[in-house]
């Protein structure tokens with residue numbers, strides 16, 4: 001920021017002296033903002049001469065994905081999905097992958113144009129990395145965009161072994177964004193009572209964004225009037241139509257990088273297919289907490305197997321006390337009292353189909369993992385119908401934005417310097 005201020009000061013001095021106005025485009029370009037991957041740390045690196053050196057450790061990770069569900073999946077460096085790597089186009093990168101799993105693994109750099117020996121395909125480009133072993137990947141990166149790394153074992157992918165790999169462009173994109181977020185979409189088959197994903201199961205009953213289900217997802221806080229980029233990556237068995245409320249956006253990039261501006265048609269729902277990335281951008285024009293979510297109905301909730309299996313939700317001729325006790329069996333696991341906040345009719349048992357969605361809501365505003373600064377100021381019971389693959393984009397007037405940022409102990413200025421060394425989000 002200082003450079004820019006000095007530039008304008010100098011430019012003004014020049015202009016005054018020469019009676020001409022210097023061209024604005026001569027201003028030095030600001031570096032791109034760092035991508036924020038909510039609930040996922042950035043991976044720090046060290047320098048070995050001009051090479052950026054990262055270490056990734058493949059290992060089991062136990063993570064609370066909702067106030068009433070903790071799972072043991074497989075990830076990297078204690079995080080599932082794995083930590084976010086951010087580099088700049090043109091960098092030479094070395095990633096040492098260490099295998100602390102009970103079986104072999106390899107790492108695939110999805111969409112990277114790197115030599116085939118670095119492609120991470122078991123037996124084809126390399127021998128699998130045995131348990132306790134390690135493999136060093138090293139390559140030059142000439143691409144830019146939203147990329148990701150993942151294990152090249154199908155079942156290991158479904159155990160969570162993926163992470164985001166951002167290649168910032170050498171020459172900044174136009175228009176510049178003020179906020180840049182990255183979200184990894186995943187789905188899990190967790191049979192009732194099980195804490196380990198069943199990778200052979202075809203019924204995915206838990207849906208996560210950056211490793212957590214709503215309402216544990218951390219809202220994307222943006223300042224009213226700013227330009228926002230959200231990068232979406234899908235690693236699962238289903239495609240996700242991701243819908244943003246209240247704003248039109250344009251799709252500016254795919255897993256192949258930036259797309260030409262002539263292709264940026266307006267929309268509000270983008271289909272993020274399996275193994276794809278989509279970048280969307282919009283001007284945050286309208287204040288409020290706006291939902292961002294997959295629009296597949298079963299992806300807007302969780303625990304479908306739980307509800308239909310051992311907990312047995314019945315939806316025919318059910319009266320309120322029975323329905324309450326059904327929901328309470330689920331709430332007991334939080335532990336929470338199930339209170340339905342939305343009004344219901346007197347004659348519930350006379351109407352086939354009761355209870356449905358508006359009865360199943362469960363306010364969890366104060367639950368551990370939900371009660372956090374990014375949610376300050378939301379209306380009571382905001383969390384009651386936030387479930388599954390969902391989060392909020394909170395477009396905040398400057399005073400409110402600054403207030404929450406101050407509470408988080410961060411400077412009010414949201415544009416962070418291009419310090420690509422790992423800095424971990426709190427919380």
Ligand SMILES: [Cu+2]
Nearest residue numbers: 240294296299
């Ligand atoms: Cu979906």
